[in-house]
Amino acid sequence: MKSALFGIYCIVILGLLIRAESNTLPLLEKDLSFQELPSPVHGATLTYELSSREARSPQSTYRGNANRSGLAISSGDHFNAFQLKWQVPQLNNGIHRASKSSPAVDDQGFYVADDTGFLRAYDWTGSLRWQFYSGVSSRGIHSTPLTDEDSVYVGDYAGHLYCLNKDTGAIRWITKTGVTIGSSPFMKDGVLYVGIELAKPDGYLLAVSARDGKWLWTSPLIGNHPHSSPALTLPHSLxxxxxxxxxxxAYELDDGKARWSFTTGSDIKCAALIHGDRAYFSSWDGFIYAVKADTGALIWKTELDKGGSMSCPSINADGTVLAITGFMKNFVLETATGKIMxxxxxxxxxxxxxxxxxxISYAHQETVVMLCENRKICVYDLKNARELQSLTLSGDFSGSPVYFKNQLFLATTGPDGLLVFTQ
Incomplete structure (x- = not known):
């Protein structure tokens, strides 16, 4: 008897809940119909301990520089095998599958952001100097930090852009820019430029003062998320x-006004590479493109393996050869024609x-560092494709290798964490 009464009671309560939901759902839907804004709204910046330095220039930037060349110059004559120097275990243990942040490395040390929300600074002995925890997003940090003389800049997956004291990790300034920042900033003449994602989905390009975080300009809304990091073609101020x-x-450097647009068949996920008067970039439509940097006019396009590329291209020292990872293959191409070598x-x-x-360009040899198995990195001779060395990993690798003064940095997912090799 008691069981039957309890069952009837549960049915009545469930019916009342369904009725309440039915009555309030139209009101809820109406309340959620927000007005769509025609352009980004400039945000406020909270400032704390600002740097006294007025002039500033970048020391470590994603893909090596503002034109995203993916090229490192070695002081050596030829390739020598890498040896593990030290590691910082257990990085990138978050659940979000986006490409992971790459380390920022300069003369003062190295800076590693991960998808659990930490940004950590290490000295050149591998000792932890400080750590900063954003604590606002379960998806952590996927943007690669940028460093200058006294500060570190990074965006997190909750849309905050931070400037931290390079020596202590203390916040200099912070600004809320949007829903997510997945792209990595570059700096020119003391100004930071970074892509911002909004919820619709939408997004825009943002320029802020590196010293105090003041918003300088925003581009028009672009219509979807910019996971791709911005790249600079300085001769054209774009x-x-x-x-x-x-x-x-393409946007004008001074004010963010749109100049030209080149459409591919699917998403563009990684940064364009700018070299001379050309821009090279990949798309999920399965092609790599070369276009005129000043107009967007197509020069050539080459089909990679079907499924689309999420990779940024890299270029060699004399600008004649490109390297890129496709869907499940690696490719090396001629820049002049796009022919696969x-x-x-x-x-x-x-x-x-x-x-x-x-x-990596040595005095008498050029090599390319690439993912060659699910958990293995290979070093190939760029000219003849001969494998020179392989580095086995215990976790996945989805970022960009970083090379600084004959040392190679790999930020992996899981037990390996950050691996630092030396030659």
């Missing part, structure tokens, strides 16, 4: 940035690779 709209768009499958790969290659 910033190029791709997005999930499938378009590579050689290609290699990523062994055991069943899903789209997310890592980007790095070209």
């Amino acid at each position: 910033i190029l940035m791709g997005s999930n709209t499938g378009a590579m768009q 050689w290609e290699k499958a990523i062994a055991g790969r069943t899903s789209r690779a997310q890592a980007s290659p790095l070209i």
Whole structure:
């Protein structure tokens, strides 16, 4: 009897809850119909201990520089095998699958952001100097930090852009820019430029003062998320940035006004590479493109493996050769024509690779560092595709290798964490 009464009671309560939901749902839907704004709204910046330095210049930037070359110059004559120097275990243990942040490295040490929300600074002995915890997003930090003489800049997956004291990790300034920042900033003449994501989905390009975080300008809304990091073509005073709209768009450096747009067949996820008067970039439509940097006019396009590339291209020292990772293969191409010189499958790969290659130029040899298996990095001779060394990992690798003064940095997912190799 008691069981029957309890069952009837549960049914009545469930009916009342369903009725309440039915009555309030139309009101809820009406309340959630927000007005769509035609352009980004400039945000406020909270300032704390600002730097006294007026002039500032970048010391470490994603993909090596503002034109995102993916090229490192070594002081050595030829390639020598890498040896593990030290590691910082257990990085990137968050659940979000976006490409992970790459380390920022300069003469004062190295700075590692991960997808659990920490940004940590280490000295050149591998000792922890300080750590900063954003604590506002379960998806952590995927933007690669940028450093200058006395500050570190990074965006998190909750849309905050931070400037931290390089010596202590204390906040200099913070500004809320949007819903997410997945792109990595570059700096020119003391101004930071970074892509911002909004919820609709939408997004825009933002310029802020590096010293105090003051908003200088925003581009028009672009219509979808800019996971791609902005790149600078200085001779034309343009910033190029791709997005999930499938378009590579150019903006004026001074005010963010749109100059030109080149449309591909799918999302653009990684930064354009600018070299001379050309821009090179990949798309999820399966092609790599070369366009005129000042007009967006197509020069050539080359089909990679089907499934689309999430990789940024890299260029060699004399600008004649490109390296890029496709869906499940690596490619090396001629910059003049887009002709594929050689290609290699990523062994055991069943899903789209997310890592980007790095070209290292020695005095008498050039090499390319690439993901060659699910958990292995290979170093190839750029000219003849000969494998010179492989580095086995215990976790996944989805960022960009970083090379600084004959040392190689790999920020992996899981037990390996950050691996630092030396030659």
